[in-house]
Amino acid sequence: MRPGYADLILTALRRRPERTAFRFTGDDGTNHTWTYRETADRIESTAAAFGRLGLAPGDGIALLCGPNPQAFTVMAAACLAGLRYTALHPLATADTDRTVLRDSASDYLVVDDTRFASRARPDGTEAITLAELDRLAADTPPGPDDPRGPALYLFYTGGTTGEPKGVMLRDRSLLANAWACSTWAWPSDTRFLITTPMSHAAGLLVAPGLLHGASFELHPSFDPDRVIDAIEHHGVSATFVVPTMLYALLDHPRLPAADLSGLNWVLYGAAPAGPDRLAQAYRLLGPVLSQHYGQAEAPNALTVLDPAEHRDDPTVLGSCGRPMPSVEITLRDLHGREVPAGEPGELCVRGPLVMDGYWNKPEQTAAALEGGWLHTGDVARRDDNGLITIIDRIKDTIITGGFNVYPREVEDTLATHRAVAAVAVYGTPDPHWGEAVTAAVVLHPGQHATPAELMDHVRARKGTLWVPKQLHLVDALPLTALGKIDKKKLRNQP
Template sequence: MTPGYADLILSALRRRPERTAFRFTGDDGTKHTWTYGETAERIERTAAAFGRLGLMPGNGLALLCGPNPQAFTVMAAACLAGLRYTALHPLATADTDRTVLRDSVSDCLVVDDTRFAARARPDGTKAISLAELDRLAADTPPGPNDPRGPALYLFYTGGTTGEPKGVMLHDRSLLANAWACSTWAWPPDTHFLITTPMSHAAGLLVAPGLLHGAGFELHPSFDPDHVIDAIERDGVSATFVVPTMLYALLDNPRLLAADMSGLNWVLYGAAPADPARLAQAHRLLGPVLSQHYGQAEAPNALTVLDPAQHRDDPHVLGSCGRPMPGVEIALLDLHGRHVPAGEPGELCVRGPLVMDGYWNKPEQTAIALDGGWLHTGDVARQDDTGLITIIDRIKDTIITGGFNVYPREVEDALATHPAVAASAVYGTPDPHWGEAVTATVVLRPGQQATPADLTDHVRARKGALWAPKMLHLADSLPLTALGKIDKKKLRNQP
C-alpha cells in the first residue's frame, strides 16, 4: 500500500525520538510533556486498539476532544487504520454534534467526557471515553493484523450558511497540505503555541511542524495575557492566530512593556486582515508576520505572504500573497473565462490539495468542482506581479442601486480612521437601493467618533457608493466558533 498521511507523521516522529513534541497542562493542573517517540508509540497503539474495538478500514470514527495532544494522535491513528475520521468542534453544540454524527455515519465516538459531559453520549452512536481508549491502547501493542487502509478525513465546514458539509480529504490532499505547509518560513527550533481548536486549521499545522522538528505548546483557549506569558516565560517562539486574536493581542495594555524578543513567527489566516492593523503589528512585533490562505475544501496552503514579503504598503498588506507551489489558481468570471489582471473574478483552484468532494452531497460537489476547478466562492484580484487580494465572499457582495460593493473595501477604508478598532460591513434590505451598505464599528479605547464622522470618512476615501447608509457603534463584534466575525448574526439583528 502506498504510504499515506499517517506514515508521513510517523516517519517525522521517528527521526527525532527524544525531541519534545507536545507540552500541555492536564485536567489535574499538572504539566505534561510528550516526546516524538512517545507520540509515535501512542499513534500505533491507538490504531491497534481500534482493531480491538471492531473498527475496520472504511468504518467511521468521530472525536470530541479539547486542546490536548490526543486531538492529534487519535486523528493520526484513525488515518493509519484507514478509518473515516471526523472531528467534532469543541465549541459547537450538542445539536450540531448530532447533525455531524448522523451525516458522517460514524460508527464510534471517542469523547473526552471530563470536558464534555453534557455532550458525551449523543443519541444513536456508540461512544468510548478518551480515558478508556487510552487504557485500551496502553494494553495493545502494535501487531501485523492491526487495521490499515487509506485515510479519509471528513473536515466539516462551519455551517454558517446552512447545514455543515463534510469535505472529503483523502491521503492525497492531506499529504499535499503537509508538504506545502512545510515550505513556509518555519524558524529553526520552533516552539509553536496553539490556542485554537485542533479540529480545524491548527491541527493541520502539526504534521508540517514535525517535519521541521517543531514542538507544540497547547493552551485551552486564546487569552492575550497567557500568550504574552508563554512568550516571556515558556520559550514560545511562534503561534497561529486569526485576525481578531491578533487585534486583541495588539490592544493588550501589557504588550508595549512585554519582552517579545523570543517571538519570531506569527502565522495568521482564516479571515481577511486589516492592513492598518498589520502595519501596527509589524511596528510592535517586528518582521514576524506570515499569512496563509485556504479553506476547508483546500486547507491552509493556497497562497502565502511570508515575513520577507510583509512591507509597510497597504496594497501588499491587503493581499493574501502569491500562489503556493503545487496549486494552480485562476480568477474566472461567471462564464468560466479568465479575467484580466486587476479585474475581480472568482478565485478557482486545482491541484492535489483540493478535496474529492462533499460527503454524500453529489449535487453540491458538482457545483463546487464545476469545470475541473474548485470554486472557492471568494472574489479576488491579481496584479501584474502575481499578488492576489481577496475582495470578499461572493455571497457577501452588496448589490446597491445596481452596483456591486465589496464589504472588504469599505472595512479597509474604515480601518484608516484613527478611532476605529474593528468593523464589519454587510448588506441589509432596503426598499429603494435593494440593499443598503451597513456597518457595525468598534472604536478604540479612549477614542471618539460619530456615525456621521465615519460615514464621511469612507465617502472621502472611496466615494458615495461605498459610504454606509447605516452605521452602528458597538462594544464588540459577534464571533463564530472559529473566531471569525459573524455577519449572519449582524444581519439578523434588529
C-alpha cells in the same frame, strides 16, 4: 498500499525520538510533556485499540475534545487504521454535534471525560472516553492484524449558510497540505503555541511542524496575557492567530513593554486582516508576520505572503500573497472566462491539495468542482506583480442600486480612521436600494467618533457608493466558534 498521511507523521516522529513534541497542562492542573517517540507509540497503539473496538477500514470515528495532544494522536491513528475520521468542534452546540455525527455515519464517538455526559449522540453511535481509549491502547501492543487502510478525513464546514458539509480529504490532499505547509518560513528550533481548536486549521499545522522538528505548546484557549507570558518566559517562538486574536494582542496594554525578542514567527489566516492593523503589527512585533490562505475544501495552503514580503504598504498587506507550489489559481467571471489583471473574479483552484468532494452530496460536489476547478466562492484580484487580494465572499457581495460593493473594501477604509478598533460591513434589505451598505464599528477605548464622521471618512477616501447608509457603534462584534466575525448574526440583529 502506498504510504499515506499517517506514515509521513510517524516517519517524522521516529526521526527525532527524544525531541519534545507537546507541552500542555492536564485536567489535573499539572504540566505534561510528550516526546516524539511517545507520540508515535501512542498513535500506533491507538490504531491497534481501534481494532479491539471492532473497527475496520472504512468505518467511522469522531472525536470531541479540547486543546489536547490526543486531538492529534487520535486523528493520526484513525488515518493509520483507514477509518473515516471526523473532528467535532469543541465550541459547537450539541445539536450541531448530532447533525455531524448522523451525516458522517460515525460508529464511535471518542470524547474527553468533561464532555461525556453533556453530549447526546444519535442512535448507532457508540461512545468511549479518551481515558478509556488510553487504557485500552496501553493494553494493546501494535501487531500485524491491526487495521490499516487509506485515510478519509471529513473536515466539516462551519455551516453558517446552511447544514454543515463534510469535506472529503484523503491521503493525497492531506499529504499535499503537509508538504506545502512545510515550505513556509518555519524558524529553526520552533516552539509553536496553539491556542485555537486542533479540530480545524491548527491541527493541520502539526504534521509540517514535525517535519521541521518543531515542538508544540497547547493552551486551552486564547488569552493575550498567557500568550505574552509564553513568549517572555516559556520560550515560545511562533504561534498561529486569526485576525481578531491578533488585534486583541496588539491592543493589550502589556504588549508595548513586553520582551518579544524570542518571537520569530506569527502565522495568521482564516479571515481577512486589515492592512492598517498589519502595519501596526509589523511595527510592534517586527518582521515576523506570515499570512496563509485556504479553506476547508483546500486547507491552509493555497497562497502565502511570507515574512520577507510584509512591509508597510497597504497594497501588499491587503493581499494574501502568491500561489503555493503545486497549486494552480485562476480568477474567472460569471461566464467562466479568465479576467485580466486588476479585475475582480472568482478564485478557482486545482491541484493535489483540493478535496475529493462533499460527503454524500453529489450535486454540491459537482457544482463546487465544475470544469475540474474548485470554485472557492471568494472574489479576488491579481495585480501585475502576481499578488492576489481576496476582496470578499461572493455571497457577502452587496448589490446596492445595481452596483456591486465588496464589504472588505469598506471595512479596510473605515479601519484607517484612528478611532476604529474593529469593523464589520454587511448588506441589509432596503426597499429603495435593494440592499443597504451597513456597518458595525467598535471604537478604541478612550476614542470618540460619530457615525456621520465615519461615513464622511469613507466618502472622502472611497466615494459615495461605498458610504454605509447605516452605521452602528457597538461594544463588540459577535464571533463564530472559530473567531471569525459572525456576519449572519449581525444581519439578523434588529
